Amino acid sequence: EAGVTQFPSHSVIEKGQTVTLRCDPISGHDNLYWYRRVMGKEIKFLLHFVKESKQDESGMPNNRFLAERTGGTYSTLKVQPAELEDSGVYFCASSQEEGLGYTFGSGTRLTVV
Amino acid sequence: EDQVTQSPEALRLQEGESSSLNCSYTVSGLRGLFWYRQDPGKGPEFLFTLYSAGEEKEKERLKATLTKKESFLHITAPKPEDSATYLCAVQMNYGGSQGNLIFGKGTKLSVKP
Numbered sequence: 001e002a003g004v005t006q007f008p009s010h011s012v013i014e015k016g017q018t019v020t021l022r023c024d025p026i027s028g029h030d031n032l033y034w035y036r037r038v039m040g041k042e043i044k045f046l047l048h049f050v051k052e053s054k055q056d057e058s059g060m061p062n063n064r065f066l067a068e069r070t071g072g073t074y075s076t077l078k079v080q081p082a083e084l085e086d087s088g089v090y091f092c093a094s095s096q097e098e099g100l101g102y103t104f105g106s107g108t109r110l111t112v113v
Numbered sequence: 114e115d116q117v118t119q120s121p122e123a124l125r126l127q128e129g130e131s132s133s134l135n136c137s138y139t140v141s142g143l144r145g146l147f148w149y150r151q152d153p154g155k156g157p158e159f160l161f162t163l164y165s166a167g168e169e170k171e172k173e174r175l176k177a178t179l180t181k182k183e184s185f186l187h188i189t190a191p192k193p194e195d196s197a198t199y200l201c202a203v204q205m206n207y208g209g210s211q212g213n214l215i216f217g218k219g220t221k222l223s224v225k226p
Binding site: 008035041042043048056059072093100101102103104 | 117130144145147149154156157158159162200202204213214215216217218219
Protein backbone atom coordinates (compact mmCIF):
# COMPACT_ATOMS: atom_id res chain seq x y z
CA GLU A 1 0.00 0.00 0.00
CA ALA A 2 1.44 3.36 -0.99
CA GLY A 3 1.78 5.80 1.87
CA VAL A 4 0.86 9.47 2.10
CA THR A 5 2.82 11.42 -0.48
CA GLN A 6 3.69 15.07 -0.18
CA PHE A 7 5.48 17.34 -2.60
CA PRO A 8 7.56 19.22 -2.93
CA SER A 9 9.75 17.91 -0.12
CA HIS A 10 11.42 21.30 0.15
CA SER A 11 10.48 24.77 -1.04
CA VAL A 12 12.32 28.05 -0.66
CA ILE A 13 10.40 31.16 -1.67
CA GLU A 14 10.66 34.87 -1.13
CA LYS A 15 8.35 36.79 1.13
CA GLY A 16 5.27 37.86 -0.81
CA GLN A 17 5.35 34.95 -3.24
CA THR A 18 2.81 32.17 -3.51
CA VAL A 19 3.45 28.52 -2.78
CA THR A 20 1.22 25.49 -3.23
CA LEU A 21 1.80 22.28 -1.32
CA ARG A 22 0.24 19.02 -2.40
CA CYS A 23 -0.77 15.91 -0.49
CA ASP A 24 -1.85 12.59 -1.93
CA PRO A 25 -3.49 10.50 0.80
CA ILE A 26 -3.66 6.73 0.96
CA SER A 27 -6.22 5.52 -1.56
CA GLY A 28 -9.64 5.11 0.03
CA HIS A 29 -8.92 7.32 3.02
CA ASP A 30 -11.77 9.81 3.32
CA ASN A 31 -10.11 11.78 6.13
CA LEU A 32 -7.24 14.08 5.32
CA TYR A 33 -5.48 16.38 7.79
CA TRP A 34 -2.94 19.16 7.52
CA TYR A 35 -0.53 19.94 10.36
CA ARG A 36 2.40 22.31 10.69
CA ARG A 37 5.53 22.44 12.81
CA VAL A 38 7.19 25.80 13.19
CA MET A 39 10.80 25.67 14.40
CA GLY A 40 11.05 25.14 18.12
CA LYS A 41 7.35 24.52 18.52
CA GLU A 42 5.12 21.49 18.60
CA ILE A 43 3.22 20.09 15.61
CA LYS A 44 -0.09 21.94 15.33
CA PHE A 45 -3.35 21.07 13.63
CA LEU A 46 -4.43 23.19 10.66
CA LEU A 47 -7.50 21.53 9.21
CA HIS A 48 -9.41 18.33 8.52
CA PHE A 49 -11.21 17.22 5.35
CA VAL A 50 -13.79 14.48 5.12
CA LYS A 51 -13.84 13.69 1.43
CA GLU A 52 -14.05 17.12 -0.21
CA SER A 53 -15.68 18.90 2.74
CA LYS A 54 -13.84 20.88 5.41
CA GLN A 55 -14.80 19.25 8.72
CA ASP A 56 -12.69 21.54 10.89
CA GLU A 57 -10.48 24.43 9.85
CA SER A 58 -10.06 25.93 13.31
CA GLY A 59 -6.26 25.70 13.12
CA MET A 60 -5.79 27.74 9.95
CA PRO A 61 -3.70 30.75 11.02
CA ASN A 62 -5.23 33.39 8.73
CA ASN A 63 -6.82 33.98 5.35
CA ARG A 64 -3.50 33.78 3.53
CA PHE A 65 -3.89 30.01 3.77
CA LEU A 66 -6.30 28.20 1.46
CA ALA A 67 -6.82 24.45 1.47
CA GLU A 68 -8.76 22.52 -1.14
CA ARG A 69 -9.61 18.92 -1.80
CA THR A 70 -11.47 18.81 -5.06
CA GLY A 71 -13.02 15.44 -5.80
CA GLY A 72 -12.09 14.13 -2.39
CA THR A 73 -8.74 12.77 -3.51
CA TYR A 74 -5.56 14.83 -3.27
CA SER A 75 -5.40 18.11 -1.38
CA THR A 76 -3.53 21.36 -1.88
CA LEU A 77 -2.54 24.00 0.63
CA LYS A 78 -1.81 27.39 -0.85
CA VAL A 79 -0.06 30.19 1.00
CA GLN A 80 -0.53 33.59 -0.62
CA PRO A 81 1.28 35.86 0.02
CA ALA A 82 3.88 34.02 2.08
CA GLU A 83 5.35 35.66 5.18
CA LEU A 84 8.53 34.83 7.08
CA GLU A 85 6.57 33.28 9.96
CA ASP A 86 5.05 30.73 7.58
CA SER A 87 8.36 28.86 7.48
CA GLY A 88 8.16 25.38 8.91
CA VAL A 89 7.38 21.79 8.04
CA TYR A 90 3.88 21.08 6.75
CA PHE A 91 2.62 17.56 7.32
CA CYS A 92 -0.33 15.83 5.77
CA ALA A 93 -1.98 12.75 7.23
CA SER A 94 -4.85 10.53 6.21
CA SER A 95 -7.07 7.96 7.87
CA GLN A 96 -9.96 5.70 6.98
CA GLU A 97 -11.89 6.48 10.15
CA GLU A 98 -12.03 9.94 11.68
CA GLY A 99 -9.29 10.39 14.24
CA LEU A 100 -8.01 6.84 14.08
CA GLY A 101 -5.12 5.14 12.33
CA TYR A 102 -3.41 8.28 11.08
CA THR A 103 -0.64 7.84 8.54
CA PHE A 104 1.58 10.87 8.08
CA GLY A 105 3.51 11.93 5.03
CA SER A 106 7.17 12.95 5.22
CA GLY A 107 6.26 16.63 5.11
CA THR A 108 7.14 19.68 3.04
CA ARG A 109 9.80 21.94 4.48
CA LEU A 110 8.87 25.52 3.57
CA THR A 111 11.41 28.30 3.96
CA VAL A 112 10.32 31.87 3.35
CA VAL A 113 13.23 34.31 2.93
CA GLU B 114 -6.28 25.33 28.05
CA ASP B 115 -5.62 21.90 26.54
CA GLN B 116 -1.94 21.12 26.81
CA VAL B 117 0.56 18.31 26.35
CA THR B 118 3.99 18.44 28.00
CA GLN B 119 6.75 15.94 27.34
CA SER B 120 9.85 15.36 29.42
CA PRO B 121 12.73 15.23 29.20
CA GLU B 122 13.35 17.25 26.04
CA ALA B 123 16.37 15.09 25.26
CA LEU B 124 17.64 11.81 26.65
CA ARG B 125 20.97 10.08 26.06
CA LEU B 126 21.20 6.41 26.94
CA GLN B 127 23.79 3.71 26.59
CA GLU B 128 22.72 0.64 24.68
CA GLY B 129 20.88 -1.64 27.09
CA GLU B 130 20.13 1.14 29.60
CA SER B 131 16.37 1.14 30.19
CA SER B 132 14.46 4.36 30.84
CA SER B 133 11.08 6.07 30.54
CA LEU B 134 9.71 9.08 28.71
CA ASN B 135 6.89 11.12 30.20
CA CYS B 136 3.86 12.78 28.64
CA SER B 137 1.59 14.78 30.92
CA TYR B 138 -1.64 16.24 29.63
CA THR B 139 -4.40 18.58 30.71
CA VAL B 140 -7.56 18.21 28.65
CA SER B 141 -11.17 18.34 29.69
CA GLY B 142 -12.08 15.06 28.09
CA LEU B 143 -9.64 12.54 26.66
CA ARG B 144 -10.68 10.39 23.71
CA GLY B 145 -7.27 8.86 23.13
CA LEU B 146 -3.54 9.32 23.64
CA PHE B 147 -1.14 8.54 20.82
CA TRP B 148 2.58 7.82 20.76
CA TYR B 149 4.55 8.39 17.56
CA ARG B 150 8.16 7.95 16.56
CA GLN B 151 9.75 10.48 14.21
CA ASP B 152 13.05 10.05 12.40
CA PRO B 153 14.88 13.03 10.86
CA GLY B 154 13.30 14.15 7.60
CA LYS B 155 10.33 11.84 8.03
CA GLY B 156 6.77 12.20 9.26
CA PRO B 157 5.54 10.80 12.57
CA GLU B 158 5.17 7.02 12.57
CA PHE B 159 2.35 5.57 14.66
CA LEU B 160 3.30 3.43 17.66
CA PHE B 161 0.37 3.14 20.09
CA THR B 162 -3.06 4.45 21.00
CA LEU B 163 -4.26 4.32 24.62
CA TYR B 164 -7.85 5.07 25.55
CA SER B 165 -8.35 4.58 29.28
CA ALA B 166 -6.42 4.84 32.55
CA GLY B 167 -4.69 1.59 33.38
CA GLU B 168 -4.31 0.54 29.77
CA GLU B 169 -0.93 -0.75 28.62
CA LYS B 170 0.40 -1.64 25.17
CA GLU B 171 3.69 -3.21 24.09
CA LYS B 172 5.69 -3.43 20.92
CA GLU B 173 9.16 -4.96 20.91
CA ARG B 174 11.23 -2.95 23.42
CA LEU B 175 8.53 -0.30 23.94
CA LYS B 176 5.71 -0.28 26.45
CA ALA B 177 3.18 2.53 26.83
CA THR B 178 1.06 3.11 29.91
CA LEU B 179 -1.70 5.60 30.71
CA THR B 180 -3.01 7.23 33.88
CA LYS B 181 -5.59 10.00 34.25
CA LYS B 182 -2.91 12.68 34.03
CA GLU B 183 0.04 11.23 32.16
CA SER B 184 1.46 8.52 29.98
CA PHE B 185 4.83 6.82 30.07
CA LEU B 186 6.77 5.25 27.25
CA HIS B 187 9.11 2.68 28.76
CA ILE B 188 12.10 1.59 26.69
CA THR B 189 13.67 -1.67 27.79
CA ALA B 190 17.27 -2.46 26.80
CA PRO B 191 17.31 0.09 23.98
CA LYS B 192 19.39 -0.30 20.84
CA PRO B 193 20.96 2.43 18.67
CA GLU B 194 18.15 1.99 16.13
CA ASP B 195 15.69 3.20 18.78
CA SER B 196 17.24 6.66 18.46
CA ALA B 197 14.52 9.06 17.28
CA THR B 198 12.18 11.76 18.53
CA TYR B 199 9.18 10.34 20.36
CA LEU B 200 5.99 12.37 20.16
CA CYS B 201 2.93 12.21 22.35
CA ALA B 202 -0.45 13.54 21.15
CA VAL B 203 -3.90 13.67 22.69
CA GLN B 204 -7.29 13.67 21.09
CA MET B 205 -10.27 15.22 22.83
CA ASN B 206 -13.77 13.83 22.96
CA TYR B 207 -15.37 17.20 22.35
CA GLY B 208 -14.99 20.05 19.92
CA GLY B 209 -15.54 20.42 16.22
CA SER B 210 -13.28 17.69 14.92
CA GLN B 211 -12.32 14.53 16.68
CA GLY B 212 -9.51 14.23 14.19
CA ASN B 213 -7.63 17.09 15.80
CA LEU B 214 -4.52 15.96 17.70
CA ILE B 215 -2.68 18.13 20.23
CA PHE B 216 1.02 17.28 20.18
CA GLY B 217 3.77 17.71 22.72
CA LYS B 218 7.18 18.99 21.61
CA GLY B 219 8.69 15.53 21.78
CA THR B 220 11.61 13.80 23.47
CA LYS B 221 14.74 13.32 21.40
CA LEU B 222 16.26 9.97 22.33
CA SER B 223 19.85 9.06 21.49
CA VAL B 224 21.11 5.55 22.20
CA LYS B 225 24.88 5.07 22.05
CA PRO B 226 26.45 1.68 21.35
